[in-house]
Amino acid sequence: xxxxxxxxxxxxxxxxxxxxxxxxxxxxxxxxxxxxxxxxxxxxxxxxxxxxxxxxxxxxxxxxxxxxxxxxxxxxxxxxxxxxxxxxxxxxxxxxxxxxxxxxxxxxxxxxxxxxxxxxxxxxxxxxxxxxxxxxxxxxxxxxxxxxxxxxxxxxxx
Numbered sequence: 001x002x003x004x005x006x007x008x009x010x011x012x013x014x015x016x017x018x019x020x021x022x023x024x025x026x027x028x029x030x031x032x033x034x035x036x037x038x039x040x041x042x043x044x045x046x047x048x049x050x051x052x053x054x055x056x057x058x059x060x061x062x063x064x065x066x067x068x069x070x071x072x073x074x075x076x077x078x079x080x081x082x083x084x085x086x087x088x089x090x091x092x093x094x095x096x097x098x099x100x101x102x103x104x105x106x107x108x109x110x111x112x113x114x115x116x117x118x119x120x121x122x123x124x125x126x127x128x129x130x131x132x133x134x135x136x137x138x139x140x141x142x143x144x145x146x147x148x149x150x151x152x153x154x155x156x157x158x
Contacts, residue, residue: 009136023110030107032076036061040069041095041103044079049094078102 024035031038036059043058044050052070056063070093073079078099084090095103118126 013136020110027107027109031102031105033102033106035109036065037069037073038103038106038109040066041073041078041099044093044095045100045103049092051090051092055093073099 027038028034033041039059040055040061043055047054047058050058052063052066055061055070056066059066061069070079070081074081076098077096079093080096081091081093084092118129121129
């Protein structure tokens with residue numbers, strides 16, 4: 001049987017998951033892209049002409065996931081891929097004009113809003129929050145799961 005404090009924790013977790021899901025759907029409806037697709041587009045914009053390996057590191061996603069995302073972005077005309085002039089094994093990616101335009105239309109992502117609020121906390125409060133959420137993740141056996149520092153429930157099928 002759950003005690004009152006355990007119930008409060010799970011209720012807060014459910015609210016967090018719900019907020020992530022609602023914002024992901026809102027952003028997806030606004031621009032027709034998933035959060036991971038937007039993160040990859042932003043990484044391409046930030047890094048310029050970039051390889052899949054560099055994108056994987058920047059977006060904190062596996063190379064296989066990035067390749068799948070790039071395929072979809074290329075189908076939509078948001079990126080273009082091309083081989084390096086110096087080494088044909090290397091494939092670079094860059095944004096198209098449509099990709100730049102689409103990125104300009106993307107609403108603020110949930111983690112951006114969170115970062116602003118988190119930054120306003122004192123360093124001590126930030127440390128407490130990080131320690132608490134990491135401990136909760138460990139209690140849920142989620143501490144070993146690979147997760148990008150973006151807020152989305154799409155990878156979970158939620």
